[in-house]
Amino acid sequence: EVQLVESGGGLVEPGGSLRLSCAASGFTFSNAWMSWVRQAPGKGLEWVGRIKSKTDGGTTHYAAPVKGRFTISRDDSKDTLYLQMNSLKTEDTAVYYCTTQWGVVVVGASPDWYFDLWGRGTLVTVSS
């Protein structure tokens, strides 16, 4: 079965750290460009960042609110994506989803244009 499963969420105090994981199965994870998207309680969707496949350079890109505090990495041997979150703020409280492009095939498309595979999300609560 093709799926993404996030884990690692929980309650953390402001200034603390947390590492989220996203386990992939059913597809060739090493070829995938992976993204994190978050959703604060009762709010809309916010793109957090992206990591390319190692074949395509493995580079990362982050949204401004998390740049310098969050780090996206991947372990292709474990088919797992990570989000290391440091210096957490109360405004980082959200459900964090990992997502990727899996089924949509369009000639010439970048591998992170269409988020058609999502995990169920993991809740991170930053509070004292």
Next chain:
Amino acid sequence: DIQMTQSPSSLSASVGDRVTITCQASQDISNYLNWYQQKPGKAPKLLIYDASNLETGVPSRFSGSGSGTDYTFTISSLQPEDIATYYCQQYDNLPRTFGQGTKLEIK
């Protein structure tokens, strides 16, 4: 960053109604636009990509159109299972950005 302005923020309609949501980008995004449906407690689901292409398995009552900075999402005949929040999202530039969402309710 490209700002995506979605309207309305909420919408109440009757079963069978035609429903339209608009999304305006702060600059030309050349049809690099997706539409997602999100039901409470669930992950978003891709419905429309490249502004007007229907994702496999999505009912044909859903459609998208537009160009340049202005895009439209339409449900031709609202069904009870369409109750959800809908988001547009651009992928012309990084960072990827979403509209603020349209919460659709049954009247």
